[in-house]
Amino acid sequence: MLITKFSIFEAQNRIHVGGNVFSNNHRSPNLPANCTMIDIDNISIVNNLINGIIEDKYTFDSKFLGNPMLASGTWQRTKLLDICNALNCDLLFQEISTNTIYKFQGNNAPISLPSLSGYNLIDTSDRLYVEIRYARPKAVMFRTEGLKMEDLDTDTIFGAALKFTKELRSNGIMVPLYLVNDVIPGKIYIKKYFPVSKTQVNNTHLIDPSNPNSWINVYGSIGLL
Numbered sequence: 001m002l003i004t005k006f007s008i009f010e011a012q013n014r015i016h017v018g019g020n021v022f023s024n025n026h027r028s029p030n031l032p033a034n035c036t037m038i039d040i041d042n043i044s045i046v047n048n049l050i051n052g053i054i055e056d057k058y059t060f061d062s063k064f065l066g067n068p069m070l071a072s073g074t075w076q077r078t079k080l081l082d083i084c085n086a087l088n089c090d091l092l093f094q095e096i097s098t099n100t101i102y103k104f105q106g107n108n109a110p111i112s113l114p115s116l117s118g119y120n121l122i123d124t125s126d127r128l129y130v131e132i133r134y135a136r137p138k139a140v141m142f143r144t145e146g147l148k149m150e151d152l153d154t155d156t157i158f159g160a161a162l163k164f165t166k167e168l169r170s171n172g173i174m175v176p177l178y179l180v181n182d183v184i185p186g187k188i189y190i191k192k193y194f195p196v197s198k199t200q201v202n203n204t205h206l207i208d209p210s211n212p213n214s215w216i217n218v219y220g221s222i223g224l225l
Contacts, residue, residue: 020126021182022143025209031219037141038079040128043160044089044119050167052090052119055080060095068093069102069110077104079132086171087164092116122160130175131224137175139224140165142193146183162193178222182209190218 026037044052055076061067068077077093081104084091091104092113102110129141142161144152152158165177177193188207205222208214219225 020143021209022141022180022188023126023129025188025215030209030212030215032225034133035219035225036132038076038130038132039125040130040164041123041125042121043124043128043164044116044121045160045163046118046120050087050089050163052092053080053084053087054092054094054116054119054121056094056096056125058096059098060093060100079130079135082135083130083137083168086173087167088171090119092119122156124157124160127157128161128164133224137168137173139175140168140177141180141190142177143180143182146181152179186210190222192222 023037023039026035040053041056042054043050044054055068057068060069065076066074068074073081077091081091084104085106092101093104093110094101094116101113101116103113104110127143127145129143130137131139131141140161142158144158147155147158162177165175168175179189179191179193181189181191186208188209189204190207191204192202205218206214207218216225
């Protein structure tokens, strides 16, 4: 889902509520309005390849996000489709309230699917995000929910995030991966997972989630403004 100036309203199991400290504060006035971010709800990995990204919505028609099924689509659908085209995988929108599923491939018209057979979903909602700048992916953000570095290798969701980042990079979208820890009240820690070089110090940055200057300073220092 698109994270800009408004609260998060839609997703499976968190209708009209939800989000997290990171996503709920990642918006104006803390960051400029052009610092948009998309939540990746589900990634399907089959035979060690990403074959689909699935966006869950309680209902397709949203007064905040628009309706992705309309002919012109939405900004969110366009950006997700750009990502899927880069990964050479399907984009699927699933309406939870009616169990309706549509598949998008390239610029073709959406196709109705009876089920998600053929996809192996990993739920990445509230954990995996893509920062968008100038209409292109700028970075991948993974919420660790307090996981220690030594535990990441065995975490299924992080494995999906890492594969997602690597496949974007292998297809020419050179995004870094950042680890975000927002479980400590009043603090957001951000650390780059892929160091630029073995000799560079990989600093952990601290954001005060309610302080715009703190967001601007950290996002400026890590090149995300």
